[in-house]
Amino acid sequence: MCGAGAPARGIPAGEEGGIWLSPYKVYVVADGKFGGRLAALPVGVPVWIVRVPVNRRVAERLWKEHEQESHLTGITVFKDQTSRSPEELLLSQMETVDLHHGFYSATPLCTILEVICVPLSEKIKAELSQFRFDEFDTNPSGLSAVGPLPSDPEALED
Secondary structure (H helix, E strand, C coil): CCCCCCCCCCCCCCCHHHCCCCCCEEEEECCCCCHHHHHHCCCCCCEEEEECHHHHHHHHHHHHHCCCCCCCCCEEEEECCCCCCHHHHHHHHHHHHHHHHCCCCCCCCCCEEEEECCCCCHHHHHHHHCCCCCEEEEECCEEEEECCCCCCHHHHHC
16 A cells, blocks of 8 residues: 555656556545544545535635645545445445546546445445456555556556
């Protein structure tokens, strides 16, 4: 797994099709009571968090403290569907997360997904594999999904 301080394995944009070939992490938080713990996540790493009052208040405070962050490096809140489980919330947001952090939208593209408050299941593995993730692990806060670093950009067009 990679986080802040991990060795950079990559090539500059403009080579190999203009994609930065290094690990890039995105957090998805499906915990409606995450609140103040949001501030403990690394600044500059994109976070998608379910929009409920406690999470929204903390997100708004952090937006003010880190005004320079964008949707590619900051916090995005997504609508809570109260009838949905954390697993369903995650899966309902994956197309949007991929739209913003996937192959055709972001340089670098997301290769590490840290999911908070969602246990790993066969359904999660099957769904996330549709978004290039092929390695899965559990951790105390949820799950991690890792996709390959693109050594050949054309390989991602499957």
